[in-house]
Amino acid sequence: MSPRGRPRAFDRERALTEAMFVFWERGYEGASLADLTGAMGINPPSLYAAFGSKEALFREAVEQYSATYGSYTPRALAEEPTARAAIEAMLRDNVRVYVDPAHPSGCMVVLAATNCSPANRSVCEHLGELRDHVRELIRTRLRRGVEAGELPEGTDVEALGGFYATVLFGLSVQARDSAGLPELSLIIDAALASWPGDPGSAGNPANDTGAVSTSDTAPAKS
Numbered sequence: 001m002s003p004r005g006r007p008r009a010f011d012r013e014r015a016l017t018e019a020m021f022v023f024w025e026r027g028y029e030g031a032s033l034a035d036l037t038g039a040m041g042i043n044p045p046s047l048y049a050a051f052g053s054k055e056a057l058f059r060e061a062v063e064q065y066s067a068t069y070g071s072y073t074p075r076a077l078a079e080e081p082t083a084r085a086a087i088e089a090m091l092r093d094n095v096r097v098y099v100d101p102a103h104p105s106g107c108m109v110v111l112a113a114t115n116c117s118p119a120n121r122s123v124c125e126h127l128g129e130l131r132d133h134v135r136e137l138i139r140t141r142l143r144r145g146v147e148a149g150e151l152p153e154g155t156d157v158e159a160l161g162g163f164y165a166t167v168l169f170g171l172s173v174q175a176r177d178s179a180g181l182p183e184l185s186l187i188i189d190a191a192l193a194s195w196p197g198d199p200g201s202a203g204n205p206a207n208d209t210g211a212v213s214t215s216d217t218a219p220a221k222s
Contacts, residue, residue, distance in 0.1 A: 012050055015040040020061035025104040028058055028113045028123045055123060058112075062127070065108045069097050073168070077137050083145025084195055087138070087164050091188045094168060098175035099184065107172035109134075135165040155196050167191045 018039040022031045033054065037047055051057040076089035098106050109130050116124040139161035145151040151160075171184055192198075 010042070010046070010050070015042060015050070016057075016060055016064055019057055020064050020108070021103060023058055023061050023112050024065065024108040027111065028055075029116060029120060055120075058123060059126065062108065062112070062130070066130070069103070070107065070109060072097065073134055074137060077141040083142055083148075083150045084192075086141050087195075088188070088192055090138075091164070091168060091171065091191065092185070095171050095175070095181065095184045095188065098172055099179075099181050105178075106176035107169070110169050110172040111176055131165075131169065134168070135161060138165050138168075152197050160196065163194070164191065 018041070019036050022035050022039045026035065033044055033047070036054070036057070037044055040047065042050070047054075047057065051060060072093040073090050076093055077086045080086035080089050094107070109127050113120070113123045113127045139157050142151065142155070142157045142161050146153065146155055146157060151157075167187070171187065174184060174187070
């Protein structure tokens with residue numbers, strides 16, 4: 001047995017999770033050292049000893065977010081059988097996370113560092129690189145869709161990928177502004193109605209061939 005009065009061991013994983021929630025809710029610059037240490041249950045020297053700096057803590061918190069709440073995008077794009085199903089699952093799965101009242105709303109990677117002082121520019125750039133990675137994952141999945149005949153030949157993958165990335169990131173902002181699941185679901189419906197080759201999507205700039213898609217347009221699994 002431990003000697004009576006011995007301090008409880010530091011739970012680094014729990015402390016990191018609490019820091020993640022603070023950064024997610026308040027943003028990098030809005031999260032003060034007092035906010036972080038209070039949520040983590042440690043003092044400033046312990047924070048620096050365990051994580052090195054506030055920015056290093058933030059980067060670890062973003063990694064934890066990406067591996068948990070932020071993992072739905074790569075999962076949907078890798079696992080769904082068609083490009084359209086992958087995009088739909090990406091949007092619908094993420095939006096359920098964005099509005100879940102059990103944690104801060106929206107997406108941490110979108111919201112935690114939209115504006116930074118020059119001293120913290122590296123934080124903004126880090127999240128910008130992560131968003132660029134999401135855009136490329138989407139475009140890669142769309143390219144596979146074109147190769148498989150799920151999208152019309154000649155589809156502008158760059159434009160279409162940018163469009164669905166913009167929808168994804170915009171849903172995060174809408175959720176932070178208190179939009180609910182029904183409202184956000186209607187936005188997703190409208191975005192999916194622009195899928196190249198779908199009936200009613202004529203004039204979509206991402207589809208310059210007028211070809212009819214052979215993609216399976218069944219809704220993504222929930």
